[in-house]
Amino acid sequence: MNMPYAHVIGDPIAQSKSPLIHGFWLEKLGIAGRYKARHVEDGGLRDYLSKYREDGSWIGCNVTMPHKQSIISEIDALDPVAETLGAVNTVVRHENGVLKGFNTDAEGFLEPLKPLLEAEHLFRMARIIGTGGAARAIIAALADNGFTLVVAGRNPSKARALLDELAPRGEHHAIDLSYFAEPTDFPFDDRDRCLDLVINASPLGMEGNPPLAFDWSHAPPGSIAYDIVTNPLETPFLRSAREAGCPTIGGLAMLIGQAAAAFEKFFGAQPPREYDAELQGLLTK
Known part of the structure; x- marks a missing residue:
C-alpha cells in the first residue's frame, strides 16, 4: 500500500490552513502520510468521491463550505452526531470503499x-x-x-x-x-x-x-x-x-480543535497538542 493521504475540499479552498496543521502533526509524530487541499466546486462532489473512493491509499477528507450538507447524499453512512446535525465535515474511507461521515465542528x-x-x-x-x-x-x-x-x-x-x-x-x-x-x-x-x-x-x-x-x-x-x-x-x-x-x-x-478530532480518525494517532503554541505561530505568519 502506498503512503496514506487525505484532503480538505471546498470552494474556495486556497485559503485553507488545514494542510499546514495536519502536515505539522504528521511531521512531529513521524507518521508517513500526506494531507493536501483540493478545490471541489459546488456540484463536483460526486466526481471527486468517485475518483478517490477506490484508492486504498486515500483515507478520507475534511469538508468545508459549501459542501457540509450536500455531501451527505453522496456517502454511505453517518456517525450519530453528523446525522443529528445534518452536516458533515469529515469523511473517512473504510474497507471496500465505504465512506462514513462525521462532524467534529461542535x-x-x-x-x-x-x-x-x-x-x-x-x-x-x-x-x-x-x-x-x-x-x-x-x-x-x-x-x-x-x-x-x-x-x-x-x-x-x-x-x-x-x-x-x-x-x-x-x-x-x-x-x-x-x-x-x-x-x-x-x-x-x-x-x-x-x-x-x-x-x-x-x-x-x-x-x-x-x-x-x-x-x-x-x-x-x-x-x-x-x-x-x-x-x-x-x-x-x-x-x-x-x-x-x-x-x-x-x-x-475551533480550526485546531476540530482538526485534532479528524486527525485521529484519519491517521489513528492523537495529535501532539503540546506543540499548539508553535503551531499557532506558524499559522499566524
Missing part, C-alpha cells in the same frame, strides 16, 4: 470554551450569526450546554427552522441579520455570573466577503466575541469587539 468549537463551561452561571446566552453547516453544530452544542440562543440570518425563517430542529427546548429566538447592524439603547441588566457569547458562524468577514455589521450595543459589556473565520485571522468583527472592551476568540481555536 467538539472543536467548544474546546476553547471548556474552562468557562466548567463554571456555574445564573444565565447563559449566545447570539449566533449564520445559518450554514458550521452554525448547525454550534447551535446544537450551545443548546446542550444550557444557553438561550438568538440566531440571526438573512432568512429568519431558516434560523427558526434550525432552532426548532436542533434546539427544540428552551425559549430561543430567530431574527434578521440586519437587526444587529444598527445601534440600540437596550438597557442590559446586571450580568454578574452570566456568560454571554457573540459568535460569527458565517462567511462574513472572510477574505473576499463583506464584513459582518454588528453594533456592540447589542451585547452586554464583557461579552465574548468568537469568530470562526480563519482568513484573515484578524477580522473586522474581532477588531470591533476589542475596541468595545470585549474578550475575543479567533477562528484558529
Whole structure:
C-alpha cells in the first residue's frame, strides 16, 4: 500500500490552513502520510468521491463550505452526531470503499470554551450569526450546554427552522441579520455570573466577503466575541469587539480543535497538542 493521504475540499479552498496543521502533526509524530487541499466546486462532489473512493491509499477528507450538507447524499453512512446535525465535515474511507461521515465542528468549537463551561452561571446566552453547516453544530452544542440562543440570518425563517430542529427546548429566538447592524439603547441588566457569547458562524468577514455589521450595543459589556473565520485571522468583527472592551476568540481555536478530532480518525494517532503554541505561530505568519 502506498503512503496514506487525505484532503480538505471546498470552494474556495486556497485559503485553507488545514494542510499546514495536519502536515505539522504528521511531521512531529513521524507518521508517513500526506494531507493536501483540493478545490471541489459546488456540484463536483460526486466526481471527486468517485475518483478517490477506490484508492486504498486515500483515507478520507475534511469538508468545508459549501459542501457540509450536500455531501451527505453522496456517502454511505453517518456517525450519530453528523446525522443529528445534518452536516458533515469529515469523511473517512473504510474497507471496500465505504465512506462514513462525521462532524467534529461542535467538539472543536467548544474546546476553547471548556474552562468557562466548567463554571456555574445564573444565565447563559449566545447570539449566533449564520445559518450554514458550521452554525448547525454550534447551535446544537450551545443548546446542550444550557444557553438561550438568538440566531440571526438573512432568512429568519431558516434560523427558526434550525432552532426548532436542533434546539427544540428552551425559549430561543430567530431574527434578521440586519437587526444587529444598527445601534440600540437596550438597557442590559446586571450580568454578574452570566456568560454571554457573540459568535460569527458565517462567511462574513472572510477574505473576499463583506464584513459582518454588528453594533456592540447589542451585547452586554464583557461579552465574548468568537469568530470562526480563519482568513484573515484578524477580522473586522474581532477588531470591533476589542475596541468595545470585549474578550475575543479567533477562528484558529475551533480550526485546531476540530482538526485534532479528524486527525485521529484519519491517521489513528492523537495529535501532539503540546506543540499548539508553535503551531499557532506558524499559522499566524
